[in-house]
Amino acid sequence: MSITKYHKIIEQCSAKNAKLVVVSKMRTIEQVMPFYNEGQRAFAENRVQNLLEKQAEMPKDIEWHLIGHLQRNKVKYIAPFIALIHSVDSFKLLKEINKEAKKNDRILPCLFQFHIAEEESKYGLNMDKAIEIIKNEQFISLKNIEIHGVMGMATFTDDKDKVRKEFKSLKMIFDELKTNYFKDNNKFKTISMGMSGDFDIALEEGSNMLRVGSILFE
Numbered sequence: 001m002s003i004t005k006y007h008k009i010i011e012q013c014s015a016k017n018a019k020l021v022v023v024s025k026m027r028t029i030e031q032v033m034p035f036y037n038e039g040q041r042a043f044a045e046n047r048v049q050n051l052l053e054k055q056a057e058m059p060k061d062i063e064w065h066l067i068g069h070l071q072r073n074k075v076k077y078i079a080p081f082i083a084l085i086h087s088v089d090s091f092k093l094l095k096e097i098n099k100e101a102k103k104n105d106r107i108l109p110c111l112f113q114f115h116i117a118e119e120e121s122k123y124g125l126n127m128d129k130a131i132e133i134i135k136n137e138q139f140i141s142l143k144n145i146e147i148h149g150v151m152g153m154a155t156f157t158d159d160k161d162k163v164r165k166e167f168k169s170l171k172m173i174f175d176e177l178k179t180n181y182f183k184d185n186n187k188f189k190t191i192s193m194g195m196s197g198d199f200d201i202a203l204e205e206g207s208n209m210l211r212v213g214s215i216l217f218e
């Protein structure tokens, strides 16, 4: 692992008031713990099973983020402890999260995941679909979820202009949603974008939450 790299990214984040979420997927607990020992508390996994395994074994003051696709039948396992679900991409999923949150007497923070990359992907919303969710007549009655913002992944490419364009598009989506639907909601403020290969550009384009994995473990 690279503690030097970690501290450099932390510095870049604090300059931009951004939060670093360390992506621990595919790493052992032994590989991840050094970051905890440096003071890192926000970690992310992309699969529920791996999230549950690490959550059970690692210190209890860690805030766990889910960044991968979430199946409705798995929401119940993470509802008791999850800190932020980055990957909400349907109303049905949101309803299920609300139901399980209620059972646990919690209010669960969620992000709308947008499909901003050129690459084909089954997951992620576009603007029309997001508005459809917000305008669903039941949306307002979901008292046990809170929409905290948006998440997106840029195309995996060396073309920096392309990546920048995609991040700009997510920032615009965020601004538009904020203005039109979440104006008086001061919890709608998270723009989760930027990974190992593109977090510099993401910070320049308005990210306030990075999800960084591989570069920290090199």
Ligand SMILES: *Cc1c(COP(=O)(O)O)cnc(C)c1O
Residues within 6 Å of the ligand: 023, 025, 046, 067, 068, 153, 195, 196, 197, 211, 212, 213, 214, 215
């Ligand atoms: C794996 C993953 C990351 C981290 O990617 P790295 O390139 O390892 O930094 C961020 N976000 C999501 C959704 C991921 O699946």
